[in-house]
Amino acid sequence: MNKQRLIVFVAVGLALCATATVGGDRSADTYLMEFQIVVTNKQQIEIQSSAITSDGNLTTATEVSLMRIGDMTLDFDAEFLWDGRSVPPEDAGITVLSMPQLIVPAGEKATVRSGSSGQVQFLERQEGDCYKIQSLPPEFAPGVFIEVVPRIAQPDDPPNTVRLDLSLEVTVVTTREILPGVNLDVGRPNLIKQESYTKDHRFRLDRWNLMTTHLSRDLANPNQETLVVFLRVSRTNQS
Secondary structure: OEEEEEEEEOOOOOOOOEEEEEOOOOOOOEEEEEEEEEEEOOOOEEEEEEEEEEEOOEEEEEEEEEEEEOOEEEEOOOOOEEOOEOOOOHHHOEEEEEOOEEEEEOOOOEEEEEEOOOOOEEEEEOOOOOEEEEEOOHHHOOEEEEEEEEOOOOOOOOOOEEEEEEEEEEEEEEEEOOOOOOOOOOOOEEEEEEEEEEEEEEEEOOOEEEEEEEOOOOOOOOOOOEEEEEEEEEEEEOO
């Protein structure tokens, strides 16, 4: 079961930082979760996998065997390599935002955040021709926020699989407000916040899976960017 909603807020851009947290009792099975969070402006994206599902703006692919983004091909059989490189070249149109890894006990929630680490500031016009520097609250910072919960294994679960509850929240800039008499792009930023949720989705262990979503609704925009979140889950122990 997937659901998505779209909310319009105000704020500004993605940055290269990430944090990951997890808590709770570790007496159940534990899992290593490896993420690769990527943004690309390439429109040519090819995915081969055992199953691809789409609901609104979110596409999920399980057991990915091949992926091409523009001229780059990902190798999933060995290490996670872009045409033999650990990161794509600068001119590939692909940016790796973060590569967090964390250990998560079954039944517990883990979070990954990749985005701006500082305050988002803008100018706000006061009385007369004066302007004041303002900051947006941290909860409106742009970036990617992921929550994942591995379900506790049941006797009838197929071997070498894990069931996950996943939520993906993406906040991106659209425009900034125009300030009369100011030629700089320093007005209050406007952003779109997209939220997607997938419950009880089954993934095969030790294989790469992905979620992908467009970072705006303007699909005709030639500079449209796409977020790709890769995830590989491995069991580290079994109770």
